[in-house]
Amino acid sequence: xxxxxxxxxxxxxxxxxxxxxxxxxxxxxxxxxxxxxxxxxxxxxxxxxxxxxxxxxxxxxxxxxxxxxxxxxxxxxxxxxxxxxxxxxxxxxxxxxxxxxxxxxxxxxxxxxxxxxxxxxxxxxxxxxxxxxxxxxxxxxxxxxxxxxxxxxxxxxxxxxxxxxxxxxxxxxxxxxxxxxxxxxxxxxxxxxxxxxxxxxxxxxxxxxxxxxxxxxxxxxxxxxxxxxxxxxxxxxxxxxxxxxxxxxxxxxxxxxxxxxxxxxxxxxxxxxxxxxxxxxxxxxxxxxxxxxxxxxxxxxxxxxxxxxxxxxxxxxxxxxxxxxxxxxxxxxxxxxxxxxxxxxxxxxxxxxxxxxxxxxxxxxxxxxxxxxxxxxxxxxxxxxxxxxxxxxxxxxxxxxxxxxxxxxxxxxxxxxxxxxxxxxxxxxxxxxxxxxxxxxxxxxxxxxxxxxxxxxxxxxxxxxxxxxxxxxxxxxxxxxxxxxxxxxxxxxxxxxxxxxxxxxxxxxxxxxxxxxxxxxxxxxxxxxxxxxxxxxxxxxxxxxxxxxxxxxxxxxxxxxxxxxxxxxxxxxxxxxxxxxxxxxxxxxxxxxxxxxxxxxxxxxxxxxxxxxxxxxxxxxxxxxxxxxxxxxxxxxxxxxxxxxxxxxxxxxxxxxxxxxxxxxxxxxxxxxxxxxxxxxxxxxxxxxxxxxxxxxxxxxxxxxxxxxxxxxxxxxxxxxxxxxxxxxxxxxxxxxxxxxxxxxxxxxxxxxxxxxxxxxxxxxxxxxxxxxxxxxxxxxxxxxxxxxxxxxxxxxxxxxxxxxxxxxxxxxxxxxxxxxxxxxxxxxxxxxxxxxxxxxxx
Ligand code: ADP
Numbered sequence: 001x002x003x004x005x006x007x008x009x010x011x012x013x014x015x016x017x018x019x020x021x022x023x024x025x026x027x028x029x030x031x032x033x034x035x036x037x038x039x040x041x042x043x044x045x046x047x048x049x050x051x052x053x054x055x056x057x058x059x060x061x062x063x064x065x066x067x068x069x070x071x072x073x074x075x076x077x078x079x080x081x082x083x084x085x086x087x088x089x090x091x092x093x094x095x096x097x098x099x100x101x102x103x104x105x106x107x108x109x110x111x112x113x114x115x116x117x118x119x120x121x122x123x124x125x126x127x128x129x130x131x132x133x134x135x136x137x138x139x140x141x142x143x144x145x146x147x148x149x150x151x152x153x154x155x156x157x158x159x160x161x162x163x164x165x166x167x168x169x170x171x172x173x174x175x176x177x178x179x180x181x182x183x184x185x186x187x188x189x190x191x192x193x194x195x196x197x198x199x200x201x202x203x204x205x206x207x208x209x210x211x212x213x214x215x216x217x218x219x220x221x222x223x224x225x226x227x228x229x230x231x232x233x234x235x236x237x238x239x240x241x242x243x244x245x246x247x248x249x250x251x252x253x254x255x256x257x258x259x260x261x262x263x264x265x266x267x268x269x270x271x272x273x274x275x276x277x278x279x280x281x282x283x284x285x286x287x288x289x290x291x292x293x294x295x296x297x298x299x300x301x302x303x304x305x306x307x308x309x310x311x312x313x314x315x316x317x318x319x320x321x322x323x324x325x326x327x328x329x330x331x332x333x334x335x336x337x338x339x340x341x342x343x344x345x346x347x348x349x350x351x352x353x354x355x356x357x358x359x360x361x362x363x364x365x366x367x368x369x370x371x372x373x374x375x376x377x378x379x380x381x382x383x384x385x386x387x388x389x390x391x392x393x394x395x396x397x398x399x400x401x402x403x404x405x406x407x408x409x410x411x412x413x414x415x416x417x418x419x420x421x422x423x424x425x426x427x428x429x430x431x432x433x434x435x436x437x438x439x440x441x442x443x444x445x446x447x448x449x450x451x452x453x454x455x456x457x458x459x460x461x462x463x464x465x466x467x468x469x470x471x472x473x474x475x476x477x478x479x480x481x482x483x484x485x486x487x488x489x490x491x492x493x494x495x496x497x498x499x500x501x502x503x504x505x506x507x508x509x510x511x512x513x514x515x516x517x518x519x520x521x522x523x524x525x526x527x528x529x530x531x532x533x534x535x536x537x538x539x540x541x542x543x544x545x546x547x548x549x550x551x552x553x554x555x556x557x558x559x560x561x562x563x564x565x566x567x568x569x570x571x572x573x574x575x576x577x578x579x580x581x582x583x584x585x586x587x588x589x590x591x592x593x594x595x596x597x598x599x600x601x602x603x604x605x606x607x608x609x610x611x612x613x614x615x616x617x618x619x620x621x622x623x624x625x626x627x628x629x630x631x632x633x634x635x636x637x638x639x640x641x642x643x644x645x646x647x648x649x650x651x652x653x654x655x656x657x658x659x660x661x662x663x664x665x666x667x668x669x670x671x672x673x674x675x676x677x678x679x680x681x682x683x684x685x686x687x688x689x690x691x692x693x694x695x696x697x698x699x700x701x702x703x704x705x706x707x708x709x710x711x712x713x714x715x716x717x718x719x720x721x722x723x724x725x726x727x728x729x730x731x732x733x734x735x736x737x738x739x740x741x742x743x744x745x746x747x748x749x750x751x752x753x754x755x756x757x758x759x760x761x762x763x764x765x766x767x768x769x770x771x772x773x774x775x776x777x778x779x780x781x782x783x784x785x786x787x788x789x790x791x792x793x794x795x796x797x798x799x800x801x802x803x804x805x806x807x808x809x810x811x812x813x814x815x816x817x818x819x820x821x822x823x824x825x826x827x828x829x830x831x832x833x834x835x836x837x838x839x840x841x842x843x
Pocket of ligand 1: 347381384386388389495530565566567570
């Protein structure tokens with residue numbers, strides 16, 4: 001078909017060489033181009049052109065244009081598609097490339113090449129007629145065209161059939177539907193072939209079919225294949241997941257021994273057969289007597305009900321669930337303590353104490369072969385590996401693992417299910433979990449037990465207690481099931497961020513194992529031993545392709561994350577892998593498509609897998625991928641004025657450094673506190689002020705005009721920044737004192753000191769909790785000296801030795817010692833300075 005009338009494309013076309021994706025007339029395809037010739041075409045032709053004509057280019061399939069060695073033109077396909085570039089987007093990362101959006105117009109063949117550089121220019125012959133699409137479809141190809149007309153009619157019908165099977169609410173489908181009637185029929189093969197699932201090779205065949213008849217013949221089987229595929233899919237879908245499983249369980253239980261399993265047959269069963277099959281399944285589900293009785297009763301009711309009745313479906317669903325539950329299906333425990341130790345060690349770095357305790361627990365389980373005993377509860381900040389240890393426990397036991405998230409659950413029916421009288425009633429999460437794992441002895445991880453809520457719908461903690469109580473849980477009754485299910489074989493493990501909000505009765509059942517945060521060094525180790533290898537695997541990369549040096553990991557940890565665990569570290573590493581995966585994937589297509597280019601196969605045989613240098617993520621690449629670091633160390637910057645001190649706080653998310661700021665102004669001795677403080681913290685502030693006033697003389701503290709009472713004619717404002725977080729607890733006492741002492745004396749607090757400790761009115765420093773997390777936070781923030789209560793000295797033993805070595809610890813029994821350690825060269829009036837004749841200033 002030579003170009004007849006209609007619109008003509010230019011006879012000289014610049015050619016875009018594409019090696020993946022085939023553009024067919026009437027479709028729009030996105031191409032990413034980066035070879036020199038294609039880049040030149042874009043920059044010199046598309047981006048410079050001003051006329052519509054200059055946006056028309058020829059898109060020709062080719063083998064890949066080499067990136068560096070531009071000497072030879074790669075092999076070009078004989079036919080290409082002229083198209084309009086409707087969008088051009090340029091980018092420089094990971095390497096310069098353009099993304100073009102091109103709409104295909106018509107086929108062309110290359111008559112002769114006019115130039116190869118800077119881009120390919122060719123004399124072309126237009127192969128398709130390019131009509132203005134004004135003729136309605138019915139007139140495009142008339143029935144008079146004999147075989148062609150028949151073919152096109154058949155094709156049109158098939159396309160209609162395909163559309164009938166698709167969801168009209170999807171925009172693309174709706175658009176396709178509109179197009180189908182408005183397009184001339186001869187354009188259908190191209191348009192349809194580019195829309196349905198076809199391989200590049202198949203698209204090339206359609207492209208090569210220059211005669212319309214041939215094109216219909218090539219495209220029709222593809223369309224038919226898609227329809228058949230969809231039919232099959234819809235058939236399985238229609239069975240709904242429930243039905244599917246039902247059928248499967250028939251197979252597993254062997255209820256139909258010898259009878260071949262057939263989807264069709266099941267579906268078309270008459271009602272009677274259906275209930276009969278269900279009855280067989282009920283009989284075969286090995287459920288306890290009581291449950292069986294209930295099921296048989298329900299079955300009887302079901303048989304009498306017409307299918308159209310809503311209750312039919314409800315009862316049917318109920319019976320389906322009953323049949324599916326693992327009443328007597330369990331996995332065999334295979335506990336080998338030595339193997340368990342290796343496994344735990346291999347999966348997790350550090351956390352020795354926790355691992356030891358878990359092994360003890362497992363060993364006891366093994367010896368006693370009973371599951372009664374406390375429930376383990378891992379308590380610690382997010383991302384420290386609580387879930388992951390739970391998963392390892394399941395693996396060492398050879399059990400199924402299932403996580404039940406309790407965060408925000410405030411309705412007891414979430415745990416215990418809804419009664420079946422409710423519309424849309426469902427079983428609770430425990431029974432649902434059992435259905436999912438399909439065995440009755442899984443490891444259930446009850447995640448976030450500290451975030452259980454309470455509401456009018458009953459207390460979920462009470463329901464959970466029943467689940468966990470070994471005296472009761474062998475006959476746990478879900479409201480939906482309404483018969484008892486034996487949970488005594490389930491191994492429950494709980495996790496929480498803090499024990500403070502776990503309902504006491506629940507806490508009483510559990511053995512709490514603290515999982516503290518990690519130090520910088522531990523995080524680096526975890527990253528290199530576990531997180532990076534895992535992320536590489538998840539993104540289909542190998543260490544030969546991506547290398548993240550330890551220095552980089554250090555920077556990610558200190559400047560891109562601020563956390564006790566390693567969760568955002570893991571996410572950042574994932575982001576790096578994704579970025580590199582894109583780069584590697586682009587590189588891989590080079591190797592894949594280059595192989596067939598070779599004229600002699602042996603020549604380039606070894607080129608198919610060229611040795612690749614790993615992409616090394618240095619600091620420049622890091623900034624490129626992750627952007628500017630969101631966290632900079634700010635401690636020293638903020639301590640440039642008197643009246644600021646750094647405290648250490650404990651939160652459920654780990655330790656934190658906490659700034660305390662104070663300022664004073666003329667007033668009547670009022671104290672203003674801001675920063676969402678709890679009552680205990682407010683009391684600490686009052687205590688601190690009282691103590692400082694009482695000792696103002698000793699420490700030479702003055703008010704703004706130098707008077708002996710720091711509060712005289714003065715208002716004080718104390719602020720705890722990061723106001724969105726509620727803060728409470730007595731441990732900020734020493735920090736408040738230090739901050740105010742700095743304000744009243746006009747001296748700066750040392751910028752590398754952080755502190756924690758409760759105070760008394762008499763100036764004693766009392767011990768506080770969470771020392772390990774707090775010290776780790778100080779270490780993370782680059783603090784050098786930590787002041788803590790004398791009686792917390794023993795807690796320091798728990799710290800990793802490198803942290804202990806990096807920090808200078810001052811243990812203080814009273815505020816005098818605190819002040820002395822917090823200010824450079826001691827604090828005037830403190831004991832140690834007393835020893836020296838400070839009297840000089842008094843003289
Ligand atoms: P949590 O349940 O405490 O919030 P996760 O178990 O989800 O934390 O851990 C987050 C990620 O960090 C997981 O990929 C986990 O494997 C990894 N991880 C945490 N701690 C360690 C560790 N000590 N060794 C190896 N990987 C760890």
